Amino acid sequence: MSTIEDVAKLAGLSRTTVSRVINNHPYVSEEKRKLVMEAMERLGYVPNSSARSLRSQKTELIALFVPRIMNPFFSQLVESMEIAAAEHNYQLIICQTRYSSEKELNYMNLLKTKQVDGVILASIQNDWEVLEPFLDYGPIVLCNEFDEQANVPSVMLDQVHGGYIATKHLLEQGHRRIAYCRGSTRSNVANHREIGFRKALSEYGIVFDEQYAFRDTLHSEDGRRVFHRMLSLSEPPTAVFTGSDEVAAGIISEAKKHGCKVPDHLAVVGFDNQAITQLMEPTITTVHQPVEKMAQKALEVMIEKIHSRTYRQREIYKFPLKLIIRGSTVTNKLAKL
Amino acid sequence: MSTIEDVAKLAGLSRTTVSRVINNHPYVSEEKRKLVMEAMERLGYVPNSSARSLRSQKTELIALFVPRIMNPFFSQLVESMEIAAAEHNYQLIICQTRYSSEKELNYMNLLKTKQVDGVILASIQNDWEVLEPFLDYGPIVLCNEFDEQANVPSVMLDQVHGGYIATKHLLEQGHRRIAYCRGSTRSNVANHREIGFRKALSEYGIVFDEQYAFRDTLHSEDGRRVFHRMLSLSEPPTAVFTGSDEVAAGIISEAKKHGCKVPDHLAVVGFDNQAITQLMEPTITTVHQPVEKMAQKALEVMIEKIHSRTYRQREIYKFPLKLIIRGSTVTNKLAKL
């Protein structure tokens, strides 16, 4: 394991000069540069990153917080973020909070102990006042999630609009009794979608009926459960807006199993535009989210913050969502038009 | 940003004593320990991890190489591995090779530069002789993947058996013209499955017909493509064994679209037991892989290697696979028995 000292000796120069070559500093003669390069080559020298970090107070590491990776939305976010990070010579440390505020808080220590240069939160499990003090130690950027109180940059999607266009689509198809499935109760993403949902309803003079609301639906199994609960209502809904394609797929699968036709008896809208939407029968109407763009932007903003060292500034970057109409809300004939 | 020095001063003690308290060393009087704890508390002190790493030559970081995260199999692997790592107080750095040997090689420098304590390869893009020299810098453990040449631990699944039981199941259903879809051409995982596939065929006296082989099938779109290519054969297969549930789902979706009944006209076996297998209609017969167990074991082995510092030792840990029979290979009536 050779050090900068070894290289310096072999090249017959000082550590400083070697360091200058490594970091592409100016004021090194071409001659000495060559000497250093050769010595590095001969020794198979690579700078020790702990030493570098200690000295420069930079780790080139960013922590990304997600509830869990298996959720396809977050898989995609992690994938896009890792690619973006690599392009900027940063590495990504993955932290799964598993929806636990305790775990989240624990992972926040990565910032305090200087293990990472910054934290990107794609999920928030604690109140902002709990997280805020960590800004003393490094930048925090919100990605996908959003918090009213947070005095940091947020890169997000227009979830209000997402909820709105999905619901409006169902209303335009003539539906009036529309059920609503959302994920985590504390997420602002879900809150915003609900606002859009209600806005569309109210434009059609419909008052939202709480019996049609289902909270904490995350997986296909939840969808199956919801289907049965909807059926058991005195006036079952004719359409349902869900917060995820998996839930939508669960509802559709269970509906078909019980002879309930989609979309004729029950129209279903998903969210995320995952692969499954094109594999189910009928294919699933859904809302496409520009995850890749969001991830890239969040990473750029993070890097900018790391350099500028101004962490407590609220900035909002919002990307649009797009409704993709497929078979689960319109009959095949129409879908093919 | 307080340092160990600040704590020492406030407590009226030496850095050494503070360090002893931090690291739970013996020979610290209860009285001084309290003093130190209080001082740390008052200052909100947390040890700087770069300094620690530099001094102790440990980062508590492990790099996990995967081709890409979006693939549900690897999502699950990453998820399980992160949980296992967290339990052992290690963090995971994610490296997506995107099937590129160059990117893989580039990421290997994390080991050389001491940014991580070890590398877990869940995918191999370079010949072993290229990777081997990195063992001078730290441990490498193979997880899921396997290489004949590699003189390091491998934690793997019995893919030969997986290919065998899946194929045997199809043979038992009476199929004789069985097509075969596999993923990446250089993966040993796929090679092993193919060995199992051929073994089952030969037990039934069938010589594998290369026209039934489809390579590099990864996504549902590939499945759709394969379906059409199978149809165009003079003697189309009556069953197909695939290397992934996504490909299987693509085949099934396309088959249904063209009035081909599954499993009556075409039986399909997937691999991975992903969520989609229970959502498709028919549900998909597949092979379950104990990903979580494998991930845990790989992590344990890695930690053991980090401590023992003996990296060049071949050890094989193999976990069994299980066939899960569903609707895509047996008619509904039978499936319900």
Added chain:
DNA sequence: CTGTTAGCGCTTTCAA
């Protein structure tokens, strides 16, 4: 253009 020197914050001998 190059070298000397002083740390970054921590752990660990060694001596008391």
Added chain:
DNA sequence: TTGAAAGCGCTAACAG
């Protein structure tokens, strides 16, 4: 049971 001091490998004033 405690502390002084050395040094992990690197970068960046500063001086020349």
